[in-house]
Amino acid sequence: xxxxxxxxxxxxxxxxxxxxxxxxxxxxxxxxxxxxxxxxxxxxxxxxxxxxxxxxxxxxxxxxxxxxxxxxxxxxxxxxxxxxxxxxxxxxxxxxxxxxxxxxxxxxxxxxxxxxxxxxxxxxxxxxxxxxxxxxxxxxxxxxxxxxxxxxxxxxxxxxxxxxxxxxxxxxxxxxxxxxxxxxxxxxxxxxxxxxxxxxxxxxxxxxxxxxxxxxxxxxxxxxxxxxxxxxxxxxxxxxxxxxxxxxxxxxxxxxxxxxxxxxxxxxxxxxxxxxxxxxxxxxxxxxxxxxxxxxxxxxxxxxxxxxxxxxxxxx
Amino acid sequence: xxxxxxxxxxxxxxxxxxxxxxxxxxxxxxxxxxxxxxxxxxxxxxxxxxxxxxxxxxxxxxxxxxxxxxxxxxxxxxxxxxxxxxxxxxxxxxxxxxxxxxxxxxxxxxxxxxxxxxxxxxxxxxxxxxxxxxxxxxxxxxxxxxxxxxxxxxxxxxxxxxxxxxxxxxxxxxxxxxxxxxxxxxxxxxxxxxxxxxxxxxxxxxxxxxxxxxxxxxxxxxxxxxxxxxxxxxxxxxxxxxxxxxxxxxxxxxxxxxxxxxxxxxxxxxxxxxxxxxxxxxxxxxxxxxxxxxxxxxxxxxxxxxxxxxxxxxxx
Numbered sequence: 001x002x003x004x005x006x007x008x009x010x011x012x013x014x015x016x017x018x019x020x021x022x023x024x025x026x027x028x029x030x031x032x033x034x035x036x037x038x039x040x041x042x043x044x045x046x047x048x049x050x051x052x053x054x055x056x057x058x059x060x061x062x063x064x065x066x067x068x069x070x071x072x073x074x075x076x077x078x079x080x081x082x083x084x085x086x087x088x089x090x091x092x093x094x095x096x097x098x099x100x101x102x103x104x105x106x107x108x109x110x111x112x113x114x115x116x117x118x119x120x121x122x123x124x125x126x127x128x129x130x131x132x133x134x135x136x137x138x139x140x141x142x143x144x145x146x147x148x149x150x151x152x153x154x155x156x157x158x159x160x161x162x163x164x165x166x167x168x169x170x171x172x173x174x175x176x177x178x179x180x181x182x183x184x185x186x187x188x189x190x191x192x193x194x195x196x197x198x199x200x201x202x203x204x205x206x207x208x209x210x211x212x213x214x215x216x217x218x219x220x221x222x223x224x225x226x227x228x229x230x231x232x233x234x235x236x237x238x239x240x241x242x243x244x245x246x247x248x249x250x251x252x253x254x255x256x257x258x259x260x261x262x263x264x265x266x267x268x269x270x271x272x273x274x275x276x277x278x279x280x281x282x283x284x285x286x287x288x289x290x291x292x293x294x295x296x297x298x299x300x301x302x303x304x305x306x307x308x309x310x311x312x313x314x315x316x
Numbered sequence: 317x318x319x320x321x322x323x324x325x326x327x328x329x330x331x332x333x334x335x336x337x338x339x340x341x342x343x344x345x346x347x348x349x350x351x352x353x354x355x356x357x358x359x360x361x362x363x364x365x366x367x368x369x370x371x372x373x374x375x376x377x378x379x380x381x382x383x384x385x386x387x388x389x390x391x392x393x394x395x396x397x398x399x400x401x402x403x404x405x406x407x408x409x410x411x412x413x414x415x416x417x418x419x420x421x422x423x424x425x426x427x428x429x430x431x432x433x434x435x436x437x438x439x440x441x442x443x444x445x446x447x448x449x450x451x452x453x454x455x456x457x458x459x460x461x462x463x464x465x466x467x468x469x470x471x472x473x474x475x476x477x478x479x480x481x482x483x484x485x486x487x488x489x490x491x492x493x494x495x496x497x498x499x500x501x502x503x504x505x506x507x508x509x510x511x512x513x514x515x516x517x518x519x520x521x522x523x524x525x526x527x528x529x530x531x532x533x534x535x536x537x538x539x540x541x542x543x544x545x546x547x548x549x550x551x552x553x554x555x556x557x558x559x560x561x562x563x564x565x566x567x568x569x570x571x572x573x574x575x576x577x578x579x580x581x582x583x584x585x586x587x588x589x590x591x592x593x594x595x596x597x598x599x600x601x602x603x604x605x606x607x608x609x610x611x612x613x614x615x616x617x618x619x620x621x622x623x624x625x626x627x628x629x630x631x632x
Binding site: 074076083131132146148149151153154155156157158159160161162163165166167168169170171177178179180181237238240241244245246248249250251252253278279280281283284286287288 | 390392399447448462464465467469470471472473474475476477478479481482483484485486487493494495496497553554556557560561562564565566567568569594595596597599600602603604
């Protein structure tokens with residue numbers, strides 16, 4: 001059941017592009033062309049475009065039985081509505097589930113995109129068989145989802161699992177929701193790059209790396225650049241703070257980390273594990289695995305499709 | 317079932333004293349004399365003393381069917397063992413459940429004391445009917461327990477629910493487990509008193525309040541003392557940080573607050589609610605109630621007794 005053979009369409013709705021695929025088991029067996037999110041003026045037009053591509057996939061795969069879509073923002077799974085999307089204007093209180101279901105004729109479910117990723121890693125990936133886990137993805141922002149007691153944890157208004165909004169400093173900078181010291185405002189790609197530029201400048205190396213993206217900083221650190229190594233260690237300390245908080249609250253068996261920054265592997269994972277080991281009560285650490293995500297870009301499509309199938313046919 | 321009529325003995329094992337009572341429904345119908353915790357040299361002697369008082373209660377109430385004990389530290393509920401107690405030396409890896417069951421002949425369960433309190437508030441008190449809640453008690457330390465999806469959440473090694481160990485500052489002072497910026501190290505009674513003394517001294521009022529305990533600070537604030545008011549507002553900001561983190565992670569319906577500091581009511585609750593309202597995504601706040609605990613000192617006895625009965629007869 002965890003790799004259900006019932007075919008479904010999964011959609012990964014991103015701020016830049018929307019990707020669609022037909023999922024069977026843990027494979028995406030067919031893709032539709034990507035949709036450029038920002039080229040549509042309003043939700044209605046964008047949903048019509050998505051529905052056209054769903055039809056395109058359904059024509060060649062009439063065996064699909066459900067449709068799942070992951071979206072970047074606060075999504076009420078049970079109501080099928082979007083409260084708000086992080087980087088796409090105009091999406092406030094949109095009944096997207098009903099609109100998409102009407103336009104496609106398929107049983108449709110919508111969920112937060114990081115919840116879809118967590119669901120894919122739990123059902124099919126690095127978190128298979130775990131009872132409690134947190135799965136996060138590091139990119140422009142920090143997305144995350146929680147599995148608690150063998151269920152995707154949604155909370156009272158389906159707004160749970162937002163590790164990126166948790167604080168690492170009660171006096172820290174004010175973020176998107178008025179919240180102070182949000183992790184996302186310290187470990188997002190832009191913030192990492194800004195910190196790196198500051199450190200290089202303080203070291204008299206203004207031009208050492210022109211674009212301080214994660215890949216450039218990874219290469220520099222692997223070549224022994226001390227500033228780049230400091231950047232990774234500081235990043236690990238900040239991330240560790242939020243993950244330590246998760247552990248003291250939830251005592252999970254696994255933390256699964258994906259996204260661009262996680263590709264640096266040991267540069268991130270080693271200082272992260274060391275910091276956590278030094279700050280966690282021993283039984284919390286001994287029972288914990290810190291793992292790289294199994295799926296990359298297709299986690300969202302896979303998770304959305306499986307969530308739709310499992311909710312529709314098996315009640316999750 | 318939530319106020320089970322099956323009688324049980326509940327024990328609240330504190331660092332200073334141990335209290336025992338016979339529980340029926342939401343009442344403690346009989347007490348035993350308190351035991352002075354620190355007068356016993358080792359776990360064996362203390363358990364024998366507890367067993368004597370259990371026998372004393374059982375003789376007058378032979379209808380009791382189970383025994384539950386809450387303890388201040390990391391307790392493995394399923395194994396019935398203590399990893400370590402916070403303020404009682406010599407309690408490391410003690411199989412306390414088996415020892416107490418052998419000594420009393422009653423089906424016995426042991427649990428973290430704050431989990432017992434959370435259980436009592438959820439089953440019988442301020443949290444009745446809630447699906448997801450966090451319950452905390454503010455005193456020398458910060459104790460807390462989580463109810464998630466209608467279950468006491470224990471996690472992989474029964475070490476979950478430790479809000480007091482979560483960080484509010486990733487660069488903060490180093491605490492008991494090597495962890496930085498633990499909430500408990502900012503809002504415990506000793507820390508509040510120290511902060512108050514510092515503020516009074518900075519204000520040229522070294523002798524304004526000799527013993528800056530919560531009650532004295534409450535009276536001073538109610539009389540309009542600006543320093544005492546500042547102390548309460550700062551306390552609320554620090555506490556809000558950890559509670560905001562809980563909300564972004566878990567999206568609970570209720571936060572229940574007990575303990576000495578919570579007796580100050582609006583002095584704590586108003587700035588706490590205002591800070592949280594300003595930093596939480598609106599649907600998280602709209603679905604949230606922030607409530608004073610219903611039970612005071614008897615929460616531990618009530619929760620331990622009900623947890624024992626419900627686990628033994630109804631699987632929680």
